[in-house]
Amino acid sequence: MPISSRFVVDTAKAFQDVDFSEARAGELALEVERLNTAVRTAAQSLDFDAEPAAFFAVLAGRTS
Amino acid sequence: MSIAEAHAPAAVSDPTLMTLAQAAAAIRARQISSVEATKAALARIEQWQPRLNCFIKVDEEGALKQAAALDAELARGRIHGALHGVPLAHKDMYYRAGRISTCGSEIRRHWRANITATVLTRLDEAGAVDLGALNMAEFAAGPTGHNEHFGHCRNPFNPAHMTGGSSSGSGASVAARLVYGALGSDTGGSIRLPAAACGVIGLKATYGRVSRYGAMARAWSLDHVGPLTRTAEDCALIMAVIAGHDVNDGAASHEPVPDFTAGLRDSIKGLRIGIVTETDDAPVDPEVRAAVDASVAVLRSLGAETVPVRLPRLMEWYSFADTISKCEGATIHAQWLRERPQDYANHIRTRLEAGLVLPATRYIEALSARGRHLAEFLETVMADVDVLHCPAIPIPIPTIAETDVDGTGEAVLALVGRITQYTRPFNFLGIPTISVPCGFTANGLPVAFQVAAKPFAEPLVLRVAHAYQEATDYHERVPTL
Numbered sequence: 001m002p003i004s005s006r007f008v009v010d011t012a013k014a015f016q017d018v019d020f021s022e023a024r025a026g027e028l029a030l031e032v033e034r035l036n037t038a039v040r041t042a043a044q045s046l047d048f049d050a051e052p053a054a055f056f057a058v059l060a061g062r063t064s
Numbered sequence: 065m066s067i068a069e070a071h072a073p074a075a076v077s078d079p080t081l082m083t084l085a086q087a088a089a090a091i092r093a094r095q096i097s098s099v100e101a102t103k104a105a106l107a108r109i110e111q112w113q114p115r116l117n118c119f120i121k122v123d124e125e126g127a128l129k130q131a132a133a134l135d136a137e138l139a140r141g142r143i144h145g146a147l148h149g150v151p152l153a154h155k156d157m158y159y160r161a162g163r164i165s166t167c168g169s170e171i172r173r174h175w176r177a178n179i180t181a182t183v184l185t186r187l188d189e190a191g192a193v194d195l196g197a198l199n200m201a202e203f204a205a206g207p208t209g210h211n212e213h214f215g216h217c218r219n220p221f222n223p224a225h226m227t228g229g230s231s232s233g234s235g236a237s238v239a240a241r242l243v244y245g246a247l248g249s250d251t252g253g254s255i256r257l258p259a260a261a262c263g264v265i266g267l268k269a270t271y272g273r274v275s276r277y278g279a280m281a282r283a284w285s286l287d288h289v290g291p292l293t294r295t296a297e298d299c300a301l302i303m304a305v306i307a308g309h310d311v312n313d314g315a316a317s318h319e320p321v322p323d324f325t326a327g328l329r330d331s332i333k334g335l336r337i338g339i340v341t342e343t344d345d346a347p348v349d350p351e352v353r354a355a356v357d358a359s360v361a362v363l364r365s366l367g368a369e370t371v372p373v374r375l376p377r378l379m380e381w382y383s384f385a386d387t388i389s390k391c392e393g394a395t396i397h398a399q400w401l402r403e404r405p406q407d408y409a410n411h412i413r414t415r416l417e418a419g420l421v422l423p424a425t426r427y428i429e430a431l432s433a434r435g436r437h438l439a440e441f442l443e444t445v446m447a448d449v450d451v452l453h454c455p456a457i458p459i460p461i462p463t464i465a466e467t468d469v470d471g472t473g474e475a476v477l478a479l480v481g482r483i484t485q486y487t488r489p490f491n492f493l494g495i496p497t498i499s500v501p502c503g504f505t506a507n508g509l510p511v512a513f514q515v516a517a518k519p520f521a522e523p524l525v526l527r528v529a530h531a532y533q534e535a536t537d538y539h540e541r542v543p544t545l
Contacts, residue, residue, distance in 0.1 A: 018401055027414075035418065039384060042433060052431035056272075060318075
């Protein structure tokens with residue numbers, strides 16, 4: 001289901017106490033939809049054990 | 065031969081035209097004093113500042129006092145370090161206790177820091193002179209150099225054109241020879257973009273290689289501190305001072321710091337360079353492509369072997385980085401976004417807002433993907449090459465008006481979006497990446513390529529950049545008033 005401008009307005013108000021106009025919320029809905037879809041799709045292939053700290057281990061050459 | 069020996073200084077009528085390495089050697093040899101070098105820089109700043117607006121504050125009195133003290137110490141035989149007496153200036157987001165750090169914003173226009181950034185402490189200890197605070201995108205959140213609060217910074221090669229951002233003043237001041245080097249910061253390209261647009265070197269080191277303590281945060285997981293300089297050699301000299309573990313930065317690496325200058329002059333013969341193949345979702349303008357391809361030919365002529373490589377996940381990395389940047393940025397700015405949204409420029413506030421409503425799970429997925437994607441990148445793309453080569457900015461440097469996102473419109477947003485296509489993915493991977501000037505387009509603005517390498521291989525990217533600069537003279541083109 002696409003993210004609606006109404007959802008953005010309500011979420012921003014409820015969680016962040018930030019007010020967005022309907023017009024701005026419409027722009028944000030598109031942006032959030034794009035990023036949400038891109039990351040969710042890419043993350044489907046992540047292992048169950050994937051976690052943020054793994055990055056530092058790889059960076060330092062301590063991969064298993 | 066050491067860098068100092070390599071620069072037995074030649075007589076130069078205008079010290080501002082020396083490289084950092086030359087100026088440092090000349091001061092050490094007492095051919096010029098730090099006060100003379102500082103006065104020459106200040107005189108040039110006075111000439112250029114009205115045209116470029118690259119300084120937010122020039123600290124003439126403080127710089128001259130510092131220079132005089134360093135000259136006095138040198139006369140007594142005491143040399144602080146590799147940068148003794150050399151005038152630098154930095155993006156106005158490096159805190160110095162007691163000094164205003166505007167971060168390019170209205171919100172912090174009068175805010176005074178109560179700590180000093182580790183990188184500034186290290187530069188002080190190495191004897192650098194601090195000329196003042198450089199212009200930047202508001203809160204380091206824009207890739208073009210626009211700033212509504214302090215005025216746009218302008219490109220020294222044509223003031224109608226953008227400098228790139230967010231380290232706009234760093235790029236412009238180094239290119240115009242106002243300073244010998246400057247610190248920038250890079251969350252999605254903010255060192256490499258102004259370096260590329262202004263025709264200078266810009267290095268984003270490995271994540272954690274340089275301390276972020278006392279540097280304003282844009283997005284903690286992607287923030288990198290690094291230098292912009294005229295040459296790769298100058299860059300190595302600054303890296304030698306600022307790199308290394310810092311107990312005050314929890315993400316600072318314990319990796320031993322190499323001698324960044326030691327292998328700089330080594331040949332690149334036999335080095336395997338992966339040339340990134342252009343894809344439909346990250347197209348490169350033909351004029352930029354020609355200059356970038358020509359740089360490949362130069363590297364080949366120096367004995368490097370080149371092989372085409374594909375980065376099929378480039379835009380995936382971009383989306384991960386964009387998500388992390390937006391979520392962390394929104395977190396950092398949440399209170400001000402609630403209480404004083406009117407104090408942000410529109411184009412800055414709108415860059416942050418999506419992070420207020422993106423789910424936490426997406427943010428953590430993006431962070432969790434980072435280790436696997438870096439490992440896969442190292443095991444596949446980098447398995448058969450030593451470094452990667454790709455464009456820095458894939459389009460000719462546009463004008464300030466063309467990239468005015470407050471003028472808005474989808475076309476402008478799309479144009480600005482293209483600017484970071486080849487830089488932001490490397491922030492996600494956290495690997496060292498350098499921007500190297502490699503020509504000019506028909507509009508007279510610089511073109512640059514990037515060299516990226518495996519984690520902590522900064523000496524290697526510096527070596528490639530140095531070899532290229534030894535064979536070309538793009539970095540010697542000085543903009544004129």
